[in-house]
Amino acid sequence: MNIKRTKQLLLMGSCLLPSALICSNALATTGAVPQNNYCASSGGGNYEHIAGVSAGGVNNTSSGQSAYTDYTNLTAELSVGQNQITLTPGFVNNAYTEYWSVYIDLNNDGDFSDIDELVGSGNGRSALTTTLDIPASAEGVTSRMRIAMKYNSPVANACENFNSGEVEDYSVTIKKRDTTQLENTCLSQTPTDQSALVDGVPVCVKSSSQFQSFSVPGADTAGSVAITTSYGQGNLTLEARNGEGGYPRPGDDSIRSKHIGNTECVVISNPTKYWTNIVMRGLFKGATIVADLGATSCRKEPGPIDPGNVAYEFSHVNVIIFPISFNGTPLPWSRDQINADMETVKQYYAEQSYGRFNVTWEIKPEIYINEPKSKYDSDTKAWHQLYADKIAEAGVDMNFPGEANLVMMAAPQVSTINSQAGPPFIQLYHHKPGTIAHEMGHAMGLRHSMSVEAGNHVINSGNDTIRNYGNPHAMMGMGAHTLEEYNLMYKSYFKGWLTDAEVPLITSSGTYRIYAFDHGTANGTNAPGNIGLRLMSGNGDYTYWLEYRTTNDRYNTNTKNGVLVNIKGYMENEPLPSFWNHRSALLDMTPNSKDNSRWAQEDETDAELAIGKSFTDPWNGFKITPIARGGQEDSANAWIDVKVEKL
Structure with missing residues (x-):
């Protein structure tokens, strides 16, 4: 059979062919030289041919060898930006590596020789899916697309004649953009690598557990810039600023849009600088972003305002554990040790929650890296990408592992990376129950x-700062190594751990008894009364949490003699929706009593408000004074009385 002739008959509509051949509904001219002044290009040989092209609504299949085929009766409709194309080679016998080149006459001048008219390329022995990048300048153009498939190397240009492969021509239209609508680009595009957005061109954004950033050029002559995001999973916050000062940062004057989900809108009026800088913060994937110069409204309107991460909503958590070892450096944490340590963590959380929270876990098969750890000690960026790829290959999305699931990667320490976490992923390099419990707190949404730090003042000095890890008594501060208690304020983040009756909000003067909150078990608080108090500041902006802690292994003598006070809402700016809206900040009731010469939190080790000492809310809400303590020491029956005077 004459294969070339067979293909010609097939494409003319004859289906009286062996069933192994595919019948295309497209009519074509085979072997003809393209018209309209386009240069000729052709392949040849008897081993391979173009078997399929799918792009922009065209889904054309063919079989049999041909040097050149004219399919200009078929029109692919493409958009400005990224467009997906699938190119399929066909072989007579064995598969070979074929190199693909896709050219489009972007300015309709009858050639493919202008800059950027090679819009896509790739190679492989089977179907190749890649993207065609169309610039905004080609919008509205109707012209020609040329696809060249060449064995063993790419064509040098769109006019090359070569011995092994095929060339096909198609018509193409670059659609005009509809700036009133926003399509879900992640359905047809791979996530973009570009850092600058093209006016009016939506792109698919890479998944993020923290942030992604972009710039928009040309804002100063546009009059306005409207930025829209939408689609996908998660919850992002959109921030933008025009002009000097770089990218938006937490607490600055950037315009922000923070609504439930990924649909956000920011409009900058009268931009004066060339660049507009954009940050998308939060945990999200599958989101689309577009910037429209000159627009005064967004393509989509956001939904309700996002209240932020108000609580961990579940009464349980499951930890998916991925052990990792290197060639020459095994993980120093056996499966038996993992199970034993996780059992300790399970018991810890049962006690912290007073029996209202459960921890489960599953250990995945060990991932073995057949390379020395030293390779990644010197390239931590490659290490982060490696474990992310390995976890993905195991079928788990470490950013979206499912409801009430955390993902924990456990490995020997790489370089000097510390154990760390952010919802819902944990990097564990220090394999101890306290470290696990601490990082789980982060992965469920808590800050430290x-x-x-207010100098010689307790708070509101006019020059206050917030000290990270500043609470040496608590699990999410410096108390992780000895499995210290969560502070009461952080316990309130977990839905169901505390009731209002156990930690009442005080609205009138009086003397109130607080029982030790750190002797709870899986059976409850074991206390006969309140385990804490809450008080509002005089301006109504802040909440003080009073707790009585008696079991801290390092400082129990101090904490038994007074109450610890944490404040909620003070000097806060939590930019990531995946973290809780608030952080706890311990007040040091004896500022500068120690010099911090041994460690940074030394001064806070005697932070309690001792019996007989008073603290007055600087916003004139109240005055508190612990006046006595009693009950059975070192038990849930230990108590301290606090006099509250409302101002």
């Missing part, structure tokens, strides 16, 4: 337990 911090403190207020």
Whole structure:
């Protein structure tokens, strides 16, 4: 059989062919030289041919060898930006590596020789899916697309004649953009690598557990810039600023849009600088972003305002554990040790929640890296990408592992990376129950337990700062290694751990008894009364949490003699929706009593408000004074009385 002739008959509509051949509904001219002044290009040989092209609504299949085929009766409708195309080679016998080149006459001048008219390329032995990048300048153009498939190397240009492969021509239309609508680009595009957005061109954004950033050029002559995001999973916050000062940062004057989900809108009026800088913060994937110069409204309107991460909503958590070892450096944490340590963590959370929270876990098969750890000690960026790829290959999305699931990667320490976490992923390099419990707190949405540094004042000095890890008594501060208690304020983040009756909000003067909150078990608080108090500041902006802690292994003598006070809402700016809206900040009731010469949190080790000492809310809400303590020491029956005077 004459294969070339067979293909010609097939494409003319004859289906009286062996069933192994595919019948295309397209009519074509085979072997003809393209018209309209386009240069000729052709392949040849008897081993391979173009078997399929799918792009922009065209889904054309063919079989049999041909040097050149004219399919200009078929029109692919493409958009400005990225467009997906699938190119399929066909072979007589064995598969070979074929190189693909896709050219489009973007300015309709009858050639493919202008800059950027090679719009896509790739190679492989089977179907190749890649993207065609169409610039905004080609919008509205109707012209020609040329696809060249060449064995073993790419064509040098769109006019090359070569011995092994095929060339096909199609018509193409670059659609005009509809700036009133926003399509879900992640359905047809791969996530973009570009850092600058093209006016009016939507792109698919890479998944993020923290942030992604872009710039928009040309804003100063546009009069306005409208930025829209939408689609996908998660919850992002959109921030933008025009002019000097770089990218938006937490607490600055950037315009922000923070609504439920990924649909956000920011409009900058009268931009004066060339660049507009954009940050998308939060945990999200599958989101689309577009910037429209000159627009005064967004393509989509956001939904309700996002209240932020108000609580961990579940009464349980499941930890998916991925052990990783290197060639020459095994993981120093056996499966038996993992199970034993996780059992300790399970018991810890049962006690912290007073029996209202459960921890489960599953250990995945060990991932073995057949390379020395030293390779990644010197390239931590490659290490992060490697474990992310390995976890994905195991079928788990470490950013979206499913409801009430966390993902924990456990490996020997790489370089000097510390154990760390952010919802819902944990990097564990220090394999201890306290570290696990601490990082699980982060992965479920908590920041560190911090403190207020106010010089010689307790708070509101006019020059206050927040000290990271500033609470040496609490699990989310410096108490992780000895499995110290969560502070009461952070316990309130977990839905169901505390009731209002157990930690009442005080609205009138009186003397109130607080029982030790750190002797709870899986059976409850074991306390006969309140385990804490809440008080509002005089301006109504802040909440003080009073707790009585008696079991801290390092400082129990101090904490038994007074109450610890954490403040909620003070000097806060939590930019990531995946973290809780608030952080706890311990007040040091004896500021500068220690010099911090041994460690940074030394001064906070005696932060309690001792019996007989008073603290007055600087916003004139109240005055508190612990006046006595009693009950059975070192038990849930230990108590302290606090006099509250409302101002």
